[in-house]
Amino acid sequence: METVERLIRSTQELLWERGYVGTSPKAIQRAAEAGQGSMYHHFAGKAELAKAAIERSGAELRAAADEQLSRDGSATERISGYLKRERDVLRGCRVGRLTADPDVVADPELRAPVAETFAWLRTRLAEVVAEGRRNGEYPAGLDPDRTAATIAAVLQGGYVLARAAGSTEPFELAVQGLVDLLPEATK
Amino acid sequence: METVERLIRSTQELLWERGYVGTSPKAIQRAAEAGQGSMYHHFAGKAELAKAAIERSGAELRAAADEQLSRDGSATERISGYLKRERDVLRGCRVGRLTADPDVVADPELRAPVAETFAWLRTRLAEVVAEGRRNGEYPAGLDPDRTAATIAAVLQGGYVLARAAGSTEPFELAVQGLVDLLPEATK
């Protein structure tokens, strides 16, 4: 694999694990098996490399979510499938995690890919809810944008509760609790 | 105010803002207007001080939540009141934020107060849901533990979405979306 690629992937992993403040150029170089000079040749500094890594992680999150949400089935089936797909719950969300980092939130260049990822996700979820509403699965009164935000929040919050507990259980409870609350098909 | 008290409160603020890795003893001393020797006289080190600060924040979170959840009103009214009480949404949750910190999650001493806080919160919310179920407000099939986890997750996830967007809007959408989904009183 080329150096640039190794640098980006190593940065993705470290940002996921330790966040932006907790990730040093030196640690990235070690993980990527790249030298100091090599890293600074390809990237202006930590921030620029982080930006590339965050964009990559955002793209991967979108692809994975879209894969689930574009399957066949009812809206609830697709949403439920997305929520329950295999996840490394205790590692948390690689994109959502970054919102805890003040340096990421404060820097427009770094926050942008995070913002875009969740904007896309909420829009995509709202489409699925709207489809369910159109075909009579959901009542006309169900607001797609609100429901989409709730679904995305349960996931992100589920990670928080799981990491707090040191167990995947609260995540699974939260997800199942949400699925329970989704309106049943009004056949 | 006494030195110890100033140290704890300053640490609470810094942990909220910058997390554990992002908070240095020097920054704490500056914020608390305490000297180096003073801090190390009262606390063995950064970890011990952080533990005291996290315990304090957890106690404050529990008190604030209990205040809302113990009011008069239906279960949905109390839950809704808790979700919609005034919050500094863009600052996020001072306790939930810590789950992003690998050093906190890895250290049992630091994770314990975080775990206990959310365990308490989920239990308290489950009580409210169970009360709503007993008095006929909620159907018998509604699972209190699941629903409680979902409510707590929506809050924590709402913060994540809001910070990602740089706006409180996704938080408010997620909360309202959840309230919409809660069963209406079967009168």
Place this chain on the structure above:
DNA sequence: GTCTATACCGCGATAGAC
């Protein structure tokens, strides 16, 4: 493109004076 050397600063803590 990648290497090594160098720089400056802040981190987290200890030591001992007052």
Place this chain on the structure above:
DNA sequence: GTCTATCGCGGTATAGAC
């Protein structure tokens, strides 16, 4: 109890050789 001095280490980057 609080102060200043000191320590070893790592963060983040620049410079210039190869």
